[in-house]
Amino acid sequence: DQQVKQNSPSLSVQEGRISILNCDYTNSMFDYFLWYKKYPAEGPTFLISISSIKDKNEDGRFTVFLNKSAKHLSLHIVPSQPGDSAVYFCAASASGNTGKLIFGQGTTLQVKP
């Protein structure tokens, strides 16, 4: 049973526009959510996180939104840059920031110049 789902395997956007990556989850016990970016042949890199007591968190061009009632979170990248092209993973934890994460399948983002 996939507890964290990224239903879009890929997304293509134009440079300068907004990229919106979506993630759904089923476990209501999740209390901490994260986004990671992964380039080929590298490990995932932490981007941004949000705890369940918040509905928005931002860091520069990256904003994560959490809708607990819908069990949905999204990552907005504005403006998108070609260097943002990578695989983006959504992850969740039911035990806070303890390192025990459940990941989605990933969405490949391509930002076209």
Place this chain on the structure above:
Amino acid sequence: SAVISQKPSRDICQRGTSLTIQCQVDSQVTMMFWYRQQPGQSLTLIATANQGSEATYESGFVIDKFPISRPNLTFSTLTVSNMSPEDSSIYLCSVLRPGRLEVYEQFFGPGTRLTVL
């Protein structure tokens, strides 16, 4: 950010053999984690390795198949035993370290790409 190295970076092995993957961190950390990513799948936590105690395995993973050592606060090994083609995956080491945005952030190593023939 944490500097995490893994050896080997990739390997091709025959079924029935075992491979030990090493993870080295540039500073002391309490908790280390081993994940795997099977082809086309998401990352899955195998076990949590704390120094001085036995590793804690997630559901579906057992010590006989994935023995883990944690001899000190900067090093850990994961062995994939009696391999079968289903073990073909990327195996990643991960640590919790103080980060830029959060008190603790989870950093990942570059991964070990294992192919079992």
